[in-house]
Amino acid sequence: MKFSHSIQFNAVPDWSTHYIAYSNLKKLIYSLEKQIHQNAGTGSTDAESSPLLDGSIDDPDKVFTSALDNELEKISSFYQLKELEILGEVDSLLKDEEEYEHEQESVEIEQTQGPPGSRGMNRSGRARTGSIFGNFGFRRSSMSRSRDLEDDGDSDDDDDERSALTRSKIRERQSTWDSQHDELRNSTGNVSRRRESNADDFVEHSFASLYDTGLTLKKRIVSLYVSLCELRSFIQLNKTGFTKVLKKYDKILDRDLKSSYLNEKVNSAQVFQKNTMNRLSEKLEKVEHAYANVVTKGDIAEAKRELRLHLREHVVWERNTVWREMIGIERKAQAANMGIKQTVLGHSIDPREAVLQGDDPHPNVKEISTPIGRYTCPTWLLSPTFYTLVVILAIFFILLFIPLDLSREQQNCLAMVVFVSLLWATEAIPLFVTSMAVPFLVVVLRVVRSDQKPHNRLDSKRAASYIFGAMWTPVIMLLLGGFTIAAALSKYNIAKMMATFVLSKAGTKPRTVLLTSMFVAMFASMWISNVAAPVLCFSIIQPILRNLPADSNMSKALLLGIALSSNIGGAASPIASPQNLIALQNMEPQPGWGIWFFIALPICIISIVLIWLLLLVTFKPGHKTTIVPIRPMKDRFSGIQWFVSIVTVATIVLWCVSHQLEPVFGDMGVIAIIPIVLFFGTGVLTKEDFNNFLWTIIILAAGGLALGKAVNSSGLLHTIAGSITASVEGYSLYSVLLVFTSLILVIATFISHTVAALIVLPLVQTVGQGMSEPHPNLLVMGSVLMCSAAMGLPTSGFPNMTAIMMEDSQTGQRYLQVKHFITRGVPSSILTFVVVISLGYGLMIAAGL
Incomplete structure (x- = not known):
């Protein structure tokens, strides 16, 4: 969670305006950065360009220090008043608690010796037994019962608290009191029944009054304990806020203000001095002892536990009421200001x-x-979605029952394939939900046949075992291994440190920065997937975007270049995107990582260079553009980062030589278990990281594998492939490659790359296998490379969707429009297509595919 959100969520709502204005200070930092950059480029100072700076940026430290001083004064003044108020209440509470102790002792003496005028009744003196909540118990007289009835209307809270906190203890002590009462009655001998009744009434009234006083005192203690904890949290949050905002200032403006300001100003302020925190701790300790004396019979540990429960309940209530309302109002206001149109069910x-x-x-x-x-x-x-579902269902039932020249299992399988493909293509329901429906349809429609001749249809029980076995393969394990490596590299900032280091060497020339950013995006996509890579790169180039005009062509070229490069990078390694793993599943034998790199890396590199030239020609990003250099992260590699890096490199090396190690590991999926066990077993990654994996992608891939297996088992794939093979009979291998790469390029432009691979690649593999000169691996490899190169629309891949949602932080306007993707994305796809069918074809032939 960002600290700006954290301070909002953890602040005391009533004190919200007295915390450090972290967001405003961040805006001031960005204004200073932009002003310094503009003046460095123009050599002049415009007093009206940034009113926050009062027209002076000769010394940004002075401007920022002045803002910090104002915040520090605001925090210190509020704290002094609040501390005086709360600590005064604590002192008053402690005095009342001491008086309560004396009163409790006197009542207990009266319990054992009787009230004034009846001292002779009991001669057995007793020491004090502890809290009134622990030993209070008496037989309720008619007077006490009528009093309860009178107070019932306005004491609901007291009744709830009594029943929740003390009723069980009263019951436990009831038998003790009865035995004491019997002993007292026996010892009186000939005392009259009337005097005994008067004594009982006196003791009951004394205990009732004492109990009410103790209950009030307990509530005061809990309230002051919460206030003291909030005061302590106020100090800690603000101290953290000063530390973080100074760190951000030093990082963005390349200054060294943090240590000096913290030592000279922050640490010396009364609110942040060590003795201030010690004073609060002492008061908290005294409050805990008071609670122990009043409620828990002197048990300090139990008192601390109960007070923390009260604090937790208070915080949970506050967050679920006050902050939820405030956040809801803020979100509505933001939506209204931006004029966002929401769509609910169409x-x-x-x-x-x-x-x-x-x-x-x-x-x-x-x-x-x-x-x-x-x-x-x-x-x-x-809604249009509902009508789309109706049409798809109609097509499904038509294909099920119209007469076709196919066997029953093949016709059922055809209906299922069309049904699932249409749901995937239209996204009428979530993609992973469609995948989950695949095994259900396979079993119910009985499309699976036995592998041995004669190919009889399997019954439902055997079909279920068959299809669920097809959903978990070494490819799924390889996908999990890739997610694990990506999570570790992202969590410990290894990918970000490498990316910022490379970008820091790019200098300030727009064309060099653009090319470097594109290659960084491609490289990041190879290892942390082309889903996470653009997000990482967009966050790194934020300093550049902040200091460029909103309508700058450089901003558009950077964002579009990173998105297109991330798409291309999705083909660079087997774990870069799910479609590559689907391709491996349809290749026999599976190529090793070395062969994949030999084919894919030259294609990716040349394609990115061509796209870079296209962006330079169409955007002209260097025109009147000055770039703020990216600064590398100065943090040193920790032990955990070294461990993550070594395990990652070792796993990749093993994947590259997996064919040579096949007698040892058997499959790349087994090698993928190594980082999973090492990272999760050592605590480098936690179960929360595991839960954050893209399980929808895994389910989507598993459903696609199950669909391919079912289509193959039913014989439908063989029938369709036979028809296509007869149509392309006499075509050369190169011509067939042109047909399939063109087909998948068009399909993947309009639907998900992964879905396109799920639908087309099994067919490509079967057609290639049925050719007079079989080259199924070559056709599958060429097709999956073009699958990643489909990037002509904003919806063509996650990198494009991320890029088009990027907005200028000041104006709220999007940097890119749909036209930018059509005019640059479509030509980029065509350029990559040319590279694949020329250079890529030669490399695949050379690799023996």
Whole structure:
């Protein structure tokens, strides 16, 4: 969680304006950075360009220090007043607690010796037994019962707390009190029954009064304990805020202000002095002892446990009420300001209207007019998604029952393939949900046949075992190994440190920065997937984007270049994207990592250079553009980072030589277990990291593998491939490669790359196997390379979707539009296509595919 969000979430709501203005200080840092950069480029100072700086940036330390001083004064003044108020209440509480102790002792003496005027009744003196909550128990008289009835209307909270905290203890002590009472009664001898009744009433009234006083005192203790903890948290949060904002200032402006300001100003301020925290700790300790004396019979450990429970309940309540409302209001306001249109089940809603009118922005029903009247129906019935599902289901049932020249299992399989492919292509329901439906349809439609001749249809039980076995393969294990490595490299900033180091060497020439950024994105995509790589690179180039005009062509070229390079980088290694793993599943024998690098890396490098030239020609990013240099991260490699790096490199080396080590490991999927065991077993990664894996991608891949297995088992794939093979009979291998690479390029442009691979690659493999000169691996390899190169639309791959959502932090406007992807993405796809069918074909032939 970002600290700006953390300080909002952990601050005391009533004190929110008195915390360090972390977000405003960050904005000031960015303003200083931009102003310094602009003046460095123009050689002049514009007093109106940044009103936050008062027109002076000769000494940015002075400007920023002045802002910090204002924040420090605000925090110190508030703390002094709040400390005086709370500590005064604590002192008053401790005095009341001491008086309560004396009163409790006197009541216990009266319990054992009787009230004034009846001292002779009991001659057995007793020492104090502990908290009134622990030993309080008496038979309720009619007076006490009537008193309870009178107070019942306005003491719900007291009753709840009594029942929750003390009722069990009262019951435990009831028998003790009864035995004491019997002993006292026996010892009185001939005392009259009336005097005994008066004594009982007196003791009952004394204990009732004492109990109410103790309950009030307990509530005060809990309240002050929470206040003291909030005061301590106030100090800690603000101290952390000064540390973090100074660190950010030094990093962005390349200064060295942090240590001097912390030592001279922050640490010397009264609010942050060590004796201030010690004073709070002492008061907290005294409050804990007071709680122990009043509630837990002197048990300090139990008192601390109960007070922490009260504190936790207070924090949970506060976050679930006050902050939830505040955050909800803030989000609505942001949506209204930006004019975002929300779509709920196909119904377009303007949040500004909903907020202003007080309406629910998520209507569930809508009234429609028909020739026979007006009717109300659920909104999902009117959404395009619903009609799409209806059409797909209709096609599915038509294919199931119309007569075709296919066997029953093949016709059922054809209907299933079309049904699943349409759901994947339209995303009418989530992709992974469609994948989960594959084994269900396979079993219910009985499309699986036995592997041995005669190929009889399997019954449901054997079909279920067959298809679920096909969903977990070494490829899925390889995907998990790739996710593990990516998680470790990201969590410990190894990928970011490497990326910033390379970008820091790029200098300030726009064309060099653009090319370097594109290659960094490609390299990152090889190891942390082309899903995470663009996010990482976009965060690294934020200093550049902040200091460029909103309409700068350099900003557009950078974002688009990183997105297109991340797409290309998705083909650079077997674990870079899911479609590569699907390709490996359809290649026999599977090529090693060395062969994959031999083919893919030259294609990726040359394609990126060509795309770079295209961006230079079309955007002209160097025109009147000055780049802020990226600074490398100065942190040294820790022991954990070295461990992660060594394990990652060792795993990659083993993957590269997996064919030579096949007698030892058997498959690359087994090698993938090594980083999983080492990282999770040593605590480098936790179960939370494991839960954060892209399980939807894994389920999608597993469903695709199951679909391919079912299509092959039913014989449908063989039938379709036979027809296509007959159509391309007499075509050369190169011509068939052109057909399939063109086909998958078009398909993957409009639907997910992974989905395109799931649908097309099994067919490509079977057609290649059926050719007079079989080259199935070559066709699959060429097709999967083009699958990653499909990037002509904003929806063509996750990198493109990430890039088009990037916005200018000041104006809120998007950097890129759809036209930028069409005018640069489509030519980039064509350029990569040319590289694959020329250089790529030669490399695949040379590699023996």
